[in-house]
Amino acid sequence: MNASEWMTLAFAGFLTAGLATRLWLASRQVRHVARHREAVPAPFDARVPLSAHQRAADYTVAKVRLGILESAWTAAVLLGWTLLGGLDALHHAVTGALAPGMLRQIALVAAFVAIGGLLDLPFTLYQTFVLEERFGFNKMSWRLWLADAVKGVLLAVALGLPLLWVVLALMQAGGSLWWLWAWGVLVAWQLLVMWISPRFILPLFNKFTPLADEALRERVTRLMERCGFAAQGLFVMDGSKRSAHANAFFTGFGANKRVVFFDTLLAQLSGPEMEAVLAHELGHFRRRHIVKRMVAGFLLSLAGFALLGWVSQQLWFYTGLGVRPALAGSNDALALLLFTLAVPVFSFFVSPLFAQLSRRHEFEADAFAVQQTSGADLAAALLKLYEDNASTLTPDPVYVRFYYSHPPASERVARLGAPA
Numbered sequence: 001m002n003a004s005e006w007m008t009l010a011f012a013g014f015l016t017a018g019l020a021t022r023l024w025l026a027s028r029q030v031r032h033v034a035r036h037r038e039a040v041p042a043p044f045d046a047r048v049p050l051s052a053h054q055r056a057a058d059y060t061v062a063k064v065r066l067g068i069l070e071s072a073w074t075a076a077v078l079l080g081w082t083l084l085g086g087l088d089a090l091h092h093a094v095t096g097a098l099a100p101g102m103l104r105q106i107a108l109v110a111a112f113v114a115i116g117g118l119l120d121l122p123f124t125l126y127q128t129f130v131l132e133e134r135f136g137f138n139k140m141s142w143r144l145w146l147a148d149a150v151k152g153v154l155l156a157v158a159l160g161l162p163l164l165w166v167v168l169a170l171m172q173a174g175g176s177l178w179w180l181w182a183w184g185v186l187v188a189w190q191l192l193v194m195w196i197s198p199r200f201i202l203p204l205f206n207k208f209t210p211l212a213d214e215a216l217r218e219r220v221t222r223l224m225e226r227c228g229f230a231a232q233g234l235f236v237m238d239g240s241k242r243s244a245h246a247n248a249f250f251t252g253f254g255a256n257k258r259v260v261f262f263d264t265l266l267a268q269l270s271g272p273e274m275e276a277v278l279a280h281e282l283g284h285f286r287r288r289h290i291v292k293r294m295v296a297g298f299l300l301s302l303a304g305f306a307l308l309g310w311v312s313q314q315l316w317f318y319t320g321l322g323v324r325p326a327l328a329g330s331n332d333a334l335a336l337l338l339f340t341l342a343v344p345v346f347s348f349f350v351s352p353l354f355a356q357l358s359r360r361h362e363f364e365a366d367a368f369a370v371q372q373t374s375g376a377d378l379a380a381a382l383l384k385l386y387e388d389n390a391s392t393l394t395p396d397p398v399y400v401r402f403y404y405s406h407p408p409a410s411e412r413v414a415r416l417g418a419p420a
Contacts, residue, residue: 004316005320006316007317007319011342011345012083014345014346014348015075015078018345018349019072022067022068025396025399026064026067026068026071026399028399029060029396029399032394032395032396032399033057033061033395034061036394037054038054039053040053040393041393043410044393044409044413048383052387052390053393056387056392059135060390060395062131062134062135070123077119082323083321087112087321087334087338088322090111090112090115091323094107094108102168105168105333106161106164106168109333109336112337128140138242138243138244139240139241139242139243139244140243144241144242159189159193163185167185168332170182170185172330172332177309178309179305180305183302186301186305187298198258209236210236213266216266216274216275217234219272219275220234220274220278221234223275223279223372223373224278226372227279227282227286228286229282229285230257231250231258231259233258234258234259234261235258235259235261236261237261238263239263240262240263240264245264245389246265246385247265249281250281259278261274264388268388269381273377274381275377276369276378277381277385279369279372280365282368282369282372283364283365283366283369287368307339311335311339317335317338318331318334323338352401352402356401359404359405362405362406362412363407366412366416376416378416382409382412393408394410
């Protein structure tokens, strides 16, 4: 076999193996959760009502079953874009309609993104307005959803198109090291978006008001001072207008950091429990998890750009994935799209390593929180959040090891209750 045929075989093999693995893991999760639906696990049976446990089990099973359909659909769409000729047809349609140049390149990417968004839309709508609605989590109206969608498109155009233009321009005229310059541009763009997000992007979608609870403000301020963390302010986000799920997070970086609490979180937790949750988030800061993840992400993107710089010059990369590159004009946008489609297929089996690293970071952040606050308060807060968010207490262990970025409640609470 030639290189093109090997590429086709490898892509089809990894795509099939990835889909089979997803379906196997999903079936394990459904069976395991359903098997343990009728009884709350012993460590939690005095604190978690059976009705809440069963609701979490039903919610988990419903999400996984939807995920099975979505995985099959995603694999079919991916196969349609590549080996069945969908991207090739789109490429030649755009090539026939527009003259060679940057406009043609950007039009190809824009058309691909638009079609991909429409293909994913049924699952997005079902997730929000059927599944989340059924379990009482969705608070979003159709009008708000549409407004968010329009804002998202406009934001993608305002921020994404300039980045795309620069990357494509560098691919065309940046020489043999274009990928290095493009990577530098991407890193700078990501840092810029992180910097401006608290002031200019997030307020487009949610309302942020200063934390009004003086007792909680004082408690949180003392905690941040003990941890050496400085933020521009403590804010409450109106997350309840979209969902009943709760969260707290940091946004921005450097001198532009902010602490944000969902209003739903404030309604669920006591002051000491809120302090414990924030101490956990501060643990990520003190253990430099955020910096480490950013650096790891930058290094991975550098490797990705270097690989793209090489495969974009190989004919087998295009023909092996079902595309005939244009003989006249640039194929840079085509290479970028093909690479974006192919990388997740080949990298799927590496994802458990990143999930494992994330779970380890969560344990480290929990340990830091216990040093600063009460382990009992953090355990109580975790159980409330797991219950209110309908997170199952009995996930399948293999499914957890493959997918979970956060350890299950049983593992986290057990560690919090263990002697230091």
